[in-house]
Amino acid sequence: MQIIEKMTKFSIEGPSAVAIGKFDGIHRGHRKLLEDLYKEKEKGKKTVIFTFDPSPASFFAGETVPGLMTKEEKRQWFLENGIDVLVEFPMNKETAAIPADVFVRKYLVEQMNAKYVVAGLDVSFGDKGKGDWNLLQSLGHELGFETHFIKKVECNGREISSTYVREEITNGNMENAAFLLGFPYTFSGVVKHGRALGRTIGIPTINIVPDKEKILPPNGVYFSKVQIGNKTYKGMTNVGCKPTVDSKGEIVIETFIYDFKEDVYDEDVSVSLLKFRRPEKKFADINELKEQMEKDLAAGKEYEIPATMLT
Structure with a gap:
């Protein structure tokens, strides 16, 4: 697996299928996104995970905000589960201010050669988080990449999210946390x-x-x-x-x-x-x-x- 870190100028050769997200914990909801990538891999596309380092939560807090996985744990999981490229996009004042449409045109299309983009319906990117699934879908039609948006997976009548998993762990509900994650x-x-x-x-x-x-x-x-x-x-x-x-x-x-x-x-x-x-x-x-x-x-x-x- 190729890891692209600490740089904004890079190039991914060949058509790619990109999943955008924080991927904190890589829970069952994240797994739905990854299923899409694996299908596109069978069609000849590179599987690419696009995430941020540090996490947006840590960057805006100005300190490390603990999560469900360390950077090394995420890397190991993606390596073991067939991801071709992991992009740990640097989060700083300059990159946080990139206009959402520029983010799509420059990074997803020009540098990552994205032909397929999958994300959750709550995806957020670009300056002030103005980039959302509507913008991705619109630019996909214009720039020639397919988009797919995944609805939240539910458990106990509640959407599975990293927030939900964190709550279960901080409350000591390890069995339910393991179910939400798919592993202990x-x-x-x-x-x-x-x-x-x-x-x-x-x-x-x-x-x-x-x-x-x-x-x-x-x-x-x-x-x-x-x-x-x-x-x-x-x-x-x-x-x-x-x-x-x-x-x-x-x-x-x-x-x-x-x-x-x-x-x-x-x-x-x-x-x-x-x-x-x-x-x-x-x-x-x-x-x-x-x-x-x-x-x-x-x-x-x-x-x-x-x-x-x-x-």
Whole structure:
């Protein structure tokens, strides 16, 4: 997959099919757009994702606004799912002020050679967000590219959107979040050395620090699964600052892995949060903490990972 980043002058050879969007989380609604691209790929067009970096939300806020996926996670997903070109168009004062019609003529048509453009009905681009699906459709007739607009996919009587997914995650509704996304909400990172307290009480854990780009669920204990290399394990995860033993307040994702005794320090792992069990709390002492952890681990051992969460 070709990644075009940090530049406004570029060229994509050959006819292309372009999907425009933020693609935060690449949820089931986004998947409808991508189905269109795959159909056009079968007709000989390059599949192109056009998105912005940083996200419009982060740019206009003047700081990083956490989302559902990091940049690297998005790249990996698009790579694994057959996208030919990913355009991470720089978002800054100059590009945000590009007139919408100029955006279409210069970038979609001249530089990206778009012959097919797909977007949601809520698509917005160009100066003050004046570009919408009506403009795309009109310019498509004029400039010779086909347009297709996707209606929102619904779940529980509500449109699936990144906002909906974020709400579910921040409320700890991990099962519904996984349904909306099409996969469990996952944190990836390098295993860091901690205080190794778990080992002293017979409950060793691995620690990863969540990326600042990722939205966090409520602090607490979760049933989880862990991916290490090409192997998947059942886990029990605490998201939080370990108030019983640590006063620093740094959020850490700490996971006990069932039936696992290998040393994975400094290795890449992925931890998927499947179901919320209980809130994080400060215990009176280590013995009380250990007693609760043993109860959590016993419950985790009985927990059966749904088949939809295994992929």
